[in-house]
Amino acid sequence: MPIAEDPEPRPSEGREPGGSDPSEAGGKDPFADLVLDEEFVKGATVKEQSGRTRMLAARWRHTPPVDPGGRRSVNDGPSKGKRFGRGPRRPDAFGNPGPRRRLEWRAPLYVVLTIAVLLAALNIDGLRSWYSEHYGDAGTPGSSAVAPAPTVAPETARPTAAPPSAAEQQPTVDHPWAGSPAEGWPSGAEAFVLPAAQATGVFGAEEVAGQLQLVKDYLTAANLDPKVTAGGRPEAALALLDRGDRDSAEAALAKPSEERNAISYFSRFNPAEAIPVTDVVKVQGRTTFESDGEKGVLVHTDYTFVYAIRPGPEAAKQALPGKPSTRPSTTGEPAPGLPSGPGVAKPVALTSVNGDVPGDTWTARTIVRRITDFRFYDPARYQSNPKKINLRRYDSESGNSACNVHDGYYHPQFDQFAQPDPERTGPSLDPYDRSKDIDGERECGSVSRS
Structure with missing residues (x-):
């Protein structure tokens, strides 16, 4: 199909090289040399907002935003400083608080140490006493403290010699075992190690x-019950004895005498004169058993008990010369001043005991050694209770207790009330020497150490 041609030529659209003006004004196109590169974008004076920004701006024209709190912006200014060097946290570029600084611990520690040093300087004697009590001060010149005694295991056989001597020290309420070989001995019932x-x-x-x-x-x-050592009645021990031995022990408690004294069975102190410093009793010894030759059993025990005691309310009065004695006579009749009759074993409630004493009050120790044999008879040959104890032998000796006083109590002597005793004419005895047997014929003497 033939195409009709325009009678007139079309005007130039500005696409020719050289950029003709489409408006036919004869000028050059102003955007002909424009290049939309990165430099052009960065140099723009007007920037188009994002769609979300335009949306939020339109919404906030009618409903302004509410600050929820808890967050800071760069326009809020610096926050208030904190104590101990904890300054404000610097916000980041988006207004969020920066990471928290590590807690500064040195400042409060320096304050505490400064206070401790000042208190120690104000009470240097108390500080020295505390350090001596907890850590010892054996290395301090002029100090009488020594290192704790080494631990001694229970015996497995009779020793061949007496224990070595310890450094001489005056025992006190705070340190009742000072200077005693028994300081490292076992304590209480744990010392009774039974054989297989x-x-x-x-x-x-x-x-x-x-x-x-x-x-x-x-x-x-x-020997270890605190109520018994304080002068009480030994009910638990009596309950374990068979009928004959129980009757003898109760008679010794009711009317003690030289022939029948309660301390032959039990360790007891008159609380008017001597009060146990602690419930701890140091014990050393051994237990063995064998056949009695008549199809029964013999149990042999040999133990030394060490008691730490402090003066009672009448300790000084008892030690003064010329004062009337309050101890019973050897006939078994109780003298004035002590409970009489069956209640003689219960003096605790009948005497006033000082409860508070300074920690440096001088104390003493009484050492009691007991060698006791227990027999369990063949029930087919003897009428006896197999659940009760029969005493075949009960020998004992004591160190630091008055001689020729038979009232059912031990009567220790305290250094602060010491008086000459003309009755002590016998040789000196080491109460810790367990290498020898008990000598029942020994005269009243003194102890070489306590």
Whole structure:
């Protein structure tokens, strides 16, 4: 199909090289040399907002935003400073608080140390006493403190010599074992280490084990019970004895005498004169057993008990010469001043005991050694209670107790009330020497150490 041609030529559209003006004004196109590169974008004076910004701006024209609090912006200014060097946290470029600085601990520590040094300077004597009590001051020139005694295990056989001497020290309420070889000894019932039980006579191993436990219970009740050592009645120990031995022990408690004294069975102090410093009792010794030759069992015990005591309210009065004695005579009749009759074993409630004493009050120690044999009879041959104890031998000796006083109590002597005793004419005795047997014929003497 033939195409009609325009009668006139079309005007230039400005696409020719050289850029002609489409408006036919004869000028050059102003955008002909424009290049939309990065430099052009960065140099723009007007920037188009994002769509979200325009949306939020339109919404906030009617409903302004509310500050929820808790966040800071760069326009809020610096926050208030904190104590101990904790300054304000610098916000980041978006207005969020920066990371928290690590807690500064040195400043409060310096304050505490400064206060401690000032207090120590104001009470230097108290500081020295505290350090001596907790850590010892054996290395301080002129100090009388020594290192704690080494621990001594319970005996397994009779020793061949007396224990070595310790440095001489005056025992006090705070340090009742100072200067004693017994300081490192076992304490309480833990010292009664029982041998392995085995069948003996007519008794099987389990029965022998029960008999050994009965012996341990009796030794504990008769020598370690705080109520008994304070002068109370030894009910638990009496309950373990068979009928004949119990009757004898109760008679010794009711009417003590030279022939029948309660301290032959039990360790007791008159609280008017001597009060135990602590419930701790140092113990050393051993337990063995064998057949009695008549199908029964013999249990041998040999133990030394060390008691720490302080003066009672009448300790000074008892030590003064020329004062009338309040101790019973050897006939068994109680003298004035002590409870009489069956209540003689219960003086605790009848005497006034000082409860508060300074920690540096001088104390003393009484050492009691007991060698006791317990017999368990063959029930087929003897009428006896297999659940009770029969005493075959009970020998004892004591160090630091008055001689020829038979009132059912030990009567220790305290250095602060010491008086000459003309009755002590015998040789000096080391109460810690367990290498020898008890000499029942020994005269009244003194102790070489306590």
